[in-house]
Amino acid sequence: MTASSAAVLPQDAPAIEVEAPRHAAAVEALVDRAFGPGRFAKSSERLREGNRKLDDCSFVALRGDQVIGSVRLWPVTIGGKPVAFLGPLAVDATQRSAGLGQALVETACAAAAKAGWKAVLLVGDAPYFARIGFSAAPAAKVVMPGPADQRRVLLKALVSGGDEGFEGRVAVA
Numbered sequence: 468m469t470a471s472s473a474a475v476l477p478q479d480a481p482a483i484e485v486e487a488p489r490h491a492a493a494v495e496a497l498v499d500r501a502f503g504p505g506r507f508a509k510s511s512e513r514l515r516e517g518n519r520k521l522d523d524c525s526f527v528a529l530r531g532d533q534v535i536g537s538v539r540l541w542p543v544t545i546g547g548k549p550v551a552f553l554g555p556l557a558v559d560a561t562q563r564s565a566g567l568g569q570a571l572v573e574t575a576c577a578a579a580a581k582a583g584w585k586a587v588l589l590v591g592d593a594p595y596f597a598r599i600g601f602s603a604a605p606a607a608k609v610v611m612p613g614p615a616d617q618r619r620v621l622l623k624a625l626v627s628g629g630d631e632g633f634e635g636r637v638a639v640a
């Protein structure tokens with residue numbers, strides 16, 4: 468499977484830009500609001516601690532100066548094989564169901580493909596991410612570094628066959 472085409476957003480759509488250091492505090496606040504206090508207990512968080520996000524593949528959605536959406540990608544390995552790990556993805560509660568979440572994921576995946584990554588991994592709801600090309604089947608033998616529902620461990624190929632052959636423990640690259 469390859470990257471799907473960008474979501475069509477209305478004329479007054481927010482801007483999607485590469486995240487800059489000046490956005491970091493607003494991104495943290497947005498993610499805190501979206502995920503609540505349980506945020507740091509997630510096994511996904513183990514892959515972000517001590518890691519450094521992929522700056523060219525992490526994006527914010529802006530309405531004026533206000534950060535209303537965020538997606539970040541991180542370098543990890545699965546059984547030693549590199550893959551980009553997506554998360555957190557968050558859209559401000561007042562701005563949802565306008566295609567922004569999908570547009571952020573598609574923008575990050577397109578940037579990752581351009582940067583040479585062959586696949587993107589995430590832990591999330593399959594009914595939402597399936598429409599953006601993510602699937603649990605190729606991630607069946609992928610082991611997260613903590614408790615995770617295997618049906619929520621999803622991979623998306625960025626090039627033909629890019630999601631094949633992943634097996635083993637996910638670790639910080």
Ligand SMILES: CC(C)(COP(=O)(O)OP(=O)(O)OC[C@H]1O[C@@H](n2cnc3c(N)ncnc32)[C@H](O)[C@@H]1OP(=O)(O)O)[C@@H](O)C(=O)NCCC(=O)NCCS
Binds near residue numbers: 556562563570594
């Ligand atoms: C998930 C999230 C990023 C989606 O943002 P968004 O901008 O509303 O996304 P989109 O506009 O692309 O898609 C919205 C659609 O997805 C659906 N959807 C949202 N979350 C869903 C989920 N977990 N499972 C299934 N469908 C979901 C919405 O009901 C909506 O459906 P509609 O188009 O029929 O109204 C946003 O709801 C959010 O920040 N949630 C809290 C944090 C979170 O759960 N992040 C993802 C975990 S990895």
